[in-house]
Amino acid sequence: MKNYIERYVYDVVRRLPEKNREEVKKELRANIQDMLSDNPTEEEIKSVLTELGAPRKLATNYREKPRYLISPEFIDDYLYVLKLVLIIAPTITFVISVINAIVNPDSAANIQALVQTISTIFVDTAQSIMFTFALITFIFAMIDRSKKQGRGKDWNPDYLPQIPKSTNLNIPQRKAIASTIITFIFSFIIVFILVKNVTYFMWYDIDGQWIKSEPAFNSNIVNMFLPIIIISFIVSFIKQLVKLKELSWNMRVAVITTISSVLALVVFIVFINYSGLINNAFIVQASSHLDISANALLDGIKTGITVICVLAGIGTGFELIETWLKVLKRK
Amino acid sequence: MDKSLYQNYSIELRRGTQLLSVLSQLDDKEYGYSLLQKLTDKNVNIEAGTLYPLLRRLETQELLKSEWDTSESRPRKYYYISEEGKELLKELIEEWNTIVKEMNQLLGGEDL
Numbered sequence: 001m002k003n004y005i006e007r008y009v010y011d012v013v014r015r016l017p018e019k020n021r022e023e024v025k026k027e028l029r030a031n032i033q034d035m036l037s038d039n040p041t042e043e044e045i046k047s048v049l050t051e052l053g054a055p056r057k058l059a060t061n062y063r064e065k066p067r068y069l070i071s072p073e074f075i076d077d078y079l080y081v082l083k084l085v086l087i088i089a090p091t092i093t094f095v096i097s098v099i100n101a102i103v104n105p106d107s108a109a110n111i112q113a114l115v116q117t118i119s120t121i122f123v124d125t126a127q128s129i130m131f132t133f134a135l136i137t138f139i140f141a142m143i144d145r146s147k148k149q150g151r152g153k154d155w156n157p158d159y160l161p162q163i164p165k166s167t168n169l170n171i172p173q174r175k176a177i178a179s180t181i182i183t184f185i186f187s188f189i190i191v192f193i194l195v196k197n198v199t200y201f202m203w204y205d206i207d208g209q210w211i212k213s214e215p216a217f218n219s220n221i222v223n224m225f226l227p228i229i230i231i232s233f234i235v236s237f238i239k240q241l242v243k244l245k246e247l248s249w250n251m252r253v254a255v256i257t258t259i260s261s262v263l264a265l266v267v268f269i270v271f272i273n274y275s276g277l278i279n280n281a282f283i284v285q286a287s288s289h290l291d292i293s294a295n296a297l298l299d300g301i302k303t304g305i306t307v308i309c310v311l312a313g314i315g316t317g318f319e320l321i322e323t324w325l326k327v328l329k330r331k
Numbered sequence: 332m333d334k335s336l337y338q339n340y341s342i343e344l345r346r347g348t349q350l351l352s353v354l355s356q357l358d359d360k361e362y363g364y365s366l367l368q369k370l371t372d373k374n375v376n377i378e379a380g381t382l383y384p385l386l387r388r389l390e391t392q393e394l395l396k397s398e399w400d401t402s403e404s405r406p407r408k409y410y411y412i413s414e415e416g417k418e419l420l421k422e423l424i425e426e427w428n429t430i431v432k433e434m435n436q437l438l439g440g441e442d443l
Contacts, residue, residue: 024387026399026406026408027363027383027387027408028383030362030363030405030406030407030408031362031363031364031379031383033405034362034363034364034365034405034407035364035379051378051379051380052379052380053378053380057380058380058384061380061381061384061385062384062387062388064388064391
């Protein structure tokens with residue numbers, strides 16, 4: 001006797017709250033036996049149990065309220081947020097992981113180390129994905145739960161978002177979202193590089209071993225500028241958010257774009273031209289390896305910086321002209 | 332016509348009448364299987380997997396009362412309608428008659 005009835009009853013009852021189990025067990029057993037003849041064959045038993053349906057389903061019917069981790073009401077928002085965050089967080093983790101690998105000369109010393117490095121990058125990124133997923137799911141499950149318990153405000157028409165108007169003088173939503181994400185990732189990475197002063201621009205082969213160069217920038221100068229650099233990125237991020245909210249080239253967007261771009265340009269020019277930014281040790285080391293004089297190298301770098309600043313200035317100029325033209329067209 | 336579409340809507344239509352069907356047959360004491368049979372004899376087909384849990388739920392809502400009969404060789408749980416159940420049944424029957432009238436009005440004039 002393969003004990004089908006008892007196993008069936010058990011499989012149903014274990015999914016129910018403990019206080020109901022004994023009662024349901026007795027009842028279900030009695031009901032099943034009623035549906036069978038006095039000496040049922042195995043065939044008969046299996047047929048009746050199939051008629052009753054999967055234990056999972058039967059248990060659902062016994063329960064009074066439907067149970068969801070995240071109810072249909074919130075599932076759309078959940079999936080949307082999840083998609084967004086699962087793009088941002090693992091990308092950042094991946095890039096930082098790669099930077100860490102680059103900075104460490106031994107990471108590619110031989111095949112073994114290379115494999116190790118790749119697997120570390122992979123594991124870090126995978127961990128980031130899993131953690132992000134768990135965190136977002138947890139947050140939404142809590143939101144769902146508190147809604148069910150009656151907390152939280154009721155929806156009313158004031159919460160409605162504006163309709164994006166679709167003409168050429170409007171910002172497509174996808175573009176706004178994409179540039180917000182990219183700005184965020186990019187800013188985060190740059191800040192990370194500066195904070196850790198991972199500005200090793202060169203590798204040197206010294207006696208057969210790869211040694212990273214001195215950091216190109218002086219730590220104290222970098223740290224001095226760091227707050228204003230971070231502020232500049234935050235303003236730039238705010239600009240993206242405003243664009244996202246307004247979704248059109250209006251006055252507000254133009255103003256914040258101007259402030260953000262001008263601020264970023266000024267901060268960049270002052271920072272990159274600050275005397276004492278470039279680490280002397282870096283210059284000395286690089287010039288000796290490149291076989292040119294330190295002064296020549298310094299001049300070369302200064303020229304390069306000037307060129308970059310001019311280009312940045314021109315680029316910002318064009319951006320501002322374009323933005324204001326769009327705004328004026330709307331009037 | 333898509334058969335499954337018909338099945339889905341047909342089941343939904345019947346689900347609305349389940350409560351009425353069950354409550355109306357519990358003037359006498361019945362146990363799970365006997366009720367199932369009673370309904371089948373009257374050509375009302377509710378699945379066993381739906382009926383048994385439904386009886387428990389109705390008891391939790393105090394529309395039914397129950398008692399275990401241990402006199403026979405097999406102990407059985409008998410259900411019967413409670414006073415609240417009778418009141419609810421009366422009101423639901425009135426509601427049902429109203430619905431029938433409304434539907435006849437809606438559907439009556441159509442050439443089907």
